[in-house]
Amino acid sequence: xxxxxxxxxxxxxxxxxxxxxxxxxxxxxxxxxxxxxxxxxxxxxxxxxxxxxxxxxxxxxxxxxxxxxxxxxxxxxxxxxxxxxxxxxxxxxxxxxxxxxxxxxxxxxxxxxxxxxxxxxxxxxxxxxxxxxxxxxxxxxxxxxxxxxxxxxxxxxxxxxxxxxxxxxxxxxxxxxxxxxxxxxxxxxxxxxxxxxxxxxxxxxxxxxxxxxxxxxxxxxxxxxxxxxxxxxxxxxxxxxxxxxxxxxxxxxxxxxxxxxxxxxxxxxxxxxxxxxxxxxxxxxxxxxxxxxxxxxxxxxxxxxxxxxxxxxxxxxxxxxxxxxxxxxxxxxxxxxxxxxxxxxxxxxxxxxxxxxxxxxxxxxxxxxxxxxxxxxxxxxxxxxxxxxxxxxxxxxxxxxxxxxxxxxxxxxxxxxxxxxxxxxxxxxxxxxxxxxxxxxxxxxxxxxxxxxxxxxxxxxxxxxxxxxxxxxxxxxxxxxxxxxxxxxxxxxxxxxxxxxxxxxxxxxxxxxxxxxxxxxxxxxx
Numbered sequence: 001x002x003x004x005x006x007x008x009x010x011x012x013x014x015x016x017x018x019x020x021x022x023x024x025x026x027x028x029x030x031x032x033x034x035x036x037x038x039x040x041x042x043x044x045x046x047x048x049x050x051x052x053x054x055x056x057x058x059x060x061x062x063x064x065x066x067x068x069x070x071x072x073x074x075x076x077x078x079x080x081x082x083x084x085x086x087x088x089x090x091x092x093x094x095x096x097x098x099x100x101x102x103x104x105x106x107x108x109x110x111x112x113x114x115x116x117x118x119x120x121x122x123x124x125x126x127x128x129x130x131x132x133x134x135x136x137x138x139x140x141x142x143x144x145x146x147x148x149x150x151x152x153x154x155x156x157x158x159x160x161x162x163x164x165x166x167x168x169x170x171x172x173x174x175x176x177x178x179x180x181x182x183x184x185x186x187x188x189x190x191x192x193x194x195x196x197x198x199x200x201x202x203x204x205x206x207x208x209x210x211x212x213x214x215x216x217x218x219x220x221x222x223x224x225x226x227x228x229x230x231x232x233x234x235x236x237x238x239x240x241x242x243x244x245x246x247x248x249x250x251x252x253x254x255x256x257x258x259x260x261x262x263x264x265x266x267x268x269x270x271x272x273x274x275x276x277x278x279x280x281x282x283x284x285x286x287x288x289x290x291x292x293x294x295x296x297x298x299x300x301x302x303x304x305x306x307x308x309x310x311x312x313x314x315x316x317x318x319x320x321x322x323x324x325x326x327x328x329x330x331x332x333x334x335x336x337x338x339x340x341x342x343x344x345x346x347x348x349x350x351x352x353x354x355x356x357x358x359x360x361x362x363x364x365x366x367x368x369x370x371x372x373x374x375x376x377x378x379x380x381x382x383x384x385x386x387x388x389x390x391x392x393x394x395x396x397x398x399x400x401x402x403x404x405x406x407x408x409x410x411x412x413x414x415x416x417x418x419x420x421x422x423x424x425x426x427x428x429x430x431x432x433x434x435x436x437x438x439x440x441x442x443x444x445x446x447x448x449x450x451x452x453x454x455x456x457x458x459x460x461x462x463x464x465x466x467x468x469x470x471x472x473x474x475x476x477x478x479x480x481x482x483x484x485x486x487x488x489x490x491x492x493x494x495x496x497x498x499x500x501x502x503x504x505x506x507x508x509x510x511x512x513x514x515x516x517x518x519x520x521x522x523x524x525x526x
Contacts, residue, residue, distance in 0.1 A: 001033065008054065008059060008494065009052070027492040029521065030492050032486060035488065052523070060471060060486075061486055061494065062220060063219060063434045065424045065434065066470075067224050068224065070427070071229065071230045072228065077108050079106025080099070082137065085110060091114050095125060104134045105129065105133060110140060111395075112287055112395045120178075122147065122149060126149065133150055134154055135151055136194060140387065141429060143284050144181060144183065145180075146181070151190050151193070152177050155190040157177055157189060165185050167184065167186040168183070169182075169186050182284065183306070203236055210243060215514060216514060219493040220474075221248075224250055224330075225249070243270075243272040246519065248274060248276050248277070249276070250277030251265050253279065272520070280316070280328065282329055282331045283305060283332055283333050286361070287396050292336035297399040298399055305339070321350060326354055326355070327355070341373065344356075344373055344375055353375060354376070358378070359410070359414075360396075362410065364407070371417060377422070378421075379411055381440040381461075382437055383429070384444065385455060386440075386446055388409075412460060415461065421465070421468075422477040423438070436510045438509065439506035440506075444460050447506060463506075467501050467502065472485060
């Protein structure tokens with residue numbers, strides 16, 4: 001056996017495979033070469049071997065975030081963080097104290113629950129700042145924005161507009177824009193007016209984001225976009241050194257887009273990133289009234305596909321799947337989920353699994369179709385625990401009504417029906433920390449908030465299911481037979497925690513230190 005480059009030892013090592021648990025791992029050339037006991041490690045050593053004994057810590061396969069937006073997120077998280085805002089008065093006070101570099105006030109993370117049941121309009125912005133200050137706020141779901149009258153004026157928005165997708169400028173009964181811009185195409189009309197971030201600042205922010213993700217225990221992530229300056233940023237960061245985690249990227253395909261570019265992008269890659277997949281949206285969000293439901297929500301909204309003609313989505317999916325490109329589709333409402341599954345069910349079985357993201361509300365008859373079609377279910381537990389409430393007083397639940405809210409975020413049902421379930425964050429919609437996400441998946445409430453009632457607690461995952469969602473299930477979702485487990489021949493991507501994710505309480509694990517991660521045999525200490 002070749003001498004190891006690295007030997008890691010710990011009291012607990014979860015290989016995610018049957019058999020007695022080892023306490024030592026040997027790595028050479030970025031691959032696991034041996035597992036065994038601490039005594040075996042003597043035979044693996046060479047003169048240059050790095051040996052690290054983590055004592056009572058626990059080592060798992062490297063954790064993988066199933067859904068994130070690293071580059072788009074840079075543009076979505078400018079200005080003041082509005083996620084703590086819970087009332088209209090809080091919003092007014094926060095905006096009055098907000099800085100205005102380059103004359104604009106920007107913010108992100110605004111929850112529509114802060115409007116306390118009133119329509120989402122720019123009235124609080126005008127109350128806080130008057131009509132003449134340009135303001136651009138990203139709502140928490142990143143599918144809509146709220147802008148001031150001055151921002152509308154700068155962008156030349158004076159009334160309704162037609163878009164290729166299901167985007168819209170919300171207007172009152174007189175046809176006057178209210179400031180609420182639904183979906184990306186509409187929001188971008190104003191976003192393009194904002195001052196640009198210097199490229200060096202964007203590189204620094206992306207590097208910092210990746211470092212913080214790694215420090216939370218992540219070794220890889222799925223980027224559900226590859227637009228804007230993604231290529232330049234990934235290339236520049238990798239020119240400066242190794243990325244602290246791997247990235248698998250799926251560029252957006254929007255209504256009206258040609259397909260040649262996304263096909264060409266599949267050839268792009270670096271040492272620790274690659275483009276592999278195409279990201280679609282079949283609908284928007286329940287909170288914004290742009291999801292695709294079988295029956296309208298309580299506002300009479302969420303009745304339409306994001307693609308004005310759903311057949312165009314199906315045709316684009318067929319073309320790209322025919323080129324062996326895995327399809328990723330955002331589908332939140334029951335009608336949207338059904339249409340996506342029907343579309344994927346007509347395709348030949350792919351080399352790499354197709355995926356459906358979010359899956360917020362769906363009837364029981366759809367649960368078994370994921371295993372039947374070998375389609376990955378990808379969910380973000382903190383969408384449920386941070387933005388809905390057990391008593392249905394939140395905007396999401398009230399729009400759906402009790403029946404549809406009670407069949408929301410069915411993670412356990414999907415696992416019980418044999419689905420492959422990948423877990424993730426959807427950063428910046430929710431925090432990327434996998435420890436808190438796994439805790440939320442088990443508790444059905446936010447980690448560290450025992451006073452909050454769990455949302456549909458029967459949908460809680462076990463500790464092992466939650467860990468699988470970031471390891472074995474994530475690897476299978478990417479078609480990676482050499483990842484997600486710890487065994488000779490597998491990729492040396494590993495995460496270490498001071499407590500055991502399978503036996504520690506969820507709240508305790510959410511706060512547990514991360515001594516290090518390993519990516520391709522390289523050690524990252526925190």
